[in-house]
Amino acid sequence: MDFAKAFDKVPHRRLVSKLKSHGTQGKILDWISEWLRGRIQRVCIRGVKSSWIEVLSGVPQGSVLGPILFLIYIDDLDFGIRNWILKFADNQNFSRINNSLDSERLQSDLLQLVRWSEEWQMLFNVNKCKVMHIGKQNQQRQYFMHDQCLEVVCQEKDLGILISNDLKVSQQCQQAYNKASRILGLINRTIELRTFHFDFINLWSDLTLNIA
Numbered sequence: 001m002d003f004a005k006a007f008d009k010v011p012h013r014r015l016v017s018k019l020k021s022h023g024t025q026g027k028i029l030d031w032i033s034e035w036l037r038g039r040i041q042r043v044c045i046r047g048v049k050s051s052w053i054e055v056l057s058g059v060p061q062g063s064v065l066g067p068i069l070f071l072i073y074i075d076d077l078d079f080g081i082r083n084w085i086l087k088f089a090d091n092q093n094f095s096r097i098n099n100s101l102d103s104e105r106l107q108s109d110l111l112q113l114v115r116w117s118e119e120w121q122m123l124f125n126v127n128k129c130k131v132m133h134i135g136k137q138n139q140q141r142q143y144f145m146h147d148q149c150l151e152v153v154c155q156e157k158d159l160g161i162l163i164s165n166d167l168k169v170s171q172q173c174q175q176a177y178n179k180a181s182r183i184l185g186l187i188n189r190t191i192e193l194r195t196f197h198f199d200f201i202n203l204w205s206d207l208t209l210n211i212a
Contacts, residue, residue, distance in 0.1 A: 001113070004125035007066065008058040010073050011121055012036045015059075018073055035065070057121075077116060081109045088159065103141045110145050130156055134165050 003009070016033055024032070039055040059066035059073075071087075078085045082105050084095040097103055117123050124145060131150045133140045143150045155164040155171060162172040 002125050002128040003117075004123050006122065007061055007070060009122055010059050010070060011057045014120060015069060015073050018075075019069075022072060022075075032065070032069070035060075073120075074122065077113065079116075080112055083109050097138070100139065100141075103139060107141075107143055110143055114145055126150070132156055132163070132165050134167065 012033075015036070016029070019029055019032065036059075039060070040052045041055050042052045043050045059069045074087065077087065083102075095106075097106060114124070126145050126148045129145060129150050130153045131143055132153055132155075140152070142152075153165075155162060157163070162175055164171055
């Protein structure tokens, strides 16, 4: 599951209210509020610039505090959810399905998540929300969000790792091998004085070939 432009959508006033509910108060709350307030931005396309506008949502990216504030904002995402959810940044992963009752519970949880996203103005990007069925006994039921059927995939990259529905690592190994080969080819083409590194490059090539 994936939020639509997650880090840009967090409403500042609602974020401050959630910070208060977590016990943040006094000078710390005032400092965070001032840190978020007064931010402006504009768009520049081919030298043409828009006027400046005030930024009323989003956590500052590239900062240490920004991701923490985002996690605080979505902390109650799984309130009332019966399935187990793994929350990592703007991605959420769902859980184990053993029977039709579990499937119904999962669909109910998805509807609950949609209600949460609408209430807190953090809509999901349904086109990027995927379903992967794992296991021979899987009923492969369809799931919906915002009245849209979620796409079923056989493999998907999650946190940099390519995961397939057969849980084999061959595609991930092939991808790593291809990437290493491209880097070695670039080194071989661009570095002229490579006598010192030549043995290392040959050794790495042999290792990647063995992995493949």
